[in-house]
Amino acid sequence: MRGLFLFSIVIIIIILKMFVFLNVIEPEIFTGGIIAILLLHSKLFLKINVYKLALIILLPMMFYNSLYPFEFIENPYKKFVWIPFGEIFTPDILQTLRTLSYKFFVYGAIIWCFYKSYPNAKWIIYILIAYAGLIEILQHFTLFRIGGLTEILIVILLYNFLPRETANFDLKTEDKSAIR
Incomplete structure (x- = not known):
């Protein structure tokens, strides 16, 4: 069924x-x-761990989609966008919203899969910031993409929505008189 x-x-x-x-x-x-x-x-x-399998699929997919069609050039007139979400102020707002929604969704999935695969790891945010930064730097050297700080800020924003510490109660060490 x-x-x-x-x-x-x-x-x-x-x-x-x-x-x-x-x-x-x-x-x-x-x-x-x-x-x-x-x-x-x-x-x-x-x-196997489903979340690790999803990471194996999502990380190269995001890298590929962010740099496609892989036409790298050295353009001294192309500017790096230092203002986060600066691409929002383009004439084609529908395309911009679609791109931002895609980035939020995929980075959210990547962060969640990292979190579920390595729940107590503190290095996740550093790896993801470096990953997003590498994509943004390489986008600066592509023909049709614009490099900036948006993806790095998206990673930081989404990471802050993860649940922090979970309460683990062990009834053997807790005061059992409070349970009655």
Whole structure:
């Protein structure tokens, strides 16, 4: 029953994407949906950490999407945007909102997967700031992308929404008279 539900959801999403955005279905979206269904039915998720697998997929995907089409040039007239969210002030506000929503969603997923994979690690924020900074620096040298501080600020903002310390109560060391 679960397999039929997942299969129908993937087919519905692919059809909706075809009608809402474009008249074609990209091969990577179709094969990605089929691979996701096959992975969910395999025993793979019983053996590995799902969050680490998601990181293996999300980190290169974000890097690829941020630098595509990989046309690097040295342009002395191209400016690095030092004002965070400076790209909001462009004439095409719909495209800007789509890009910012994408960045918030993907960086949020990456931060959440890191947090669930390594819950007590303090180095997560430093790795993600370096990752976002590397992407922004490389975007400065691409033909069509604009490098700036936006992605670094998005990482910092989203990281601050993570739950900090969880309360661990051990009934053996606590005062049992308070429980009665």
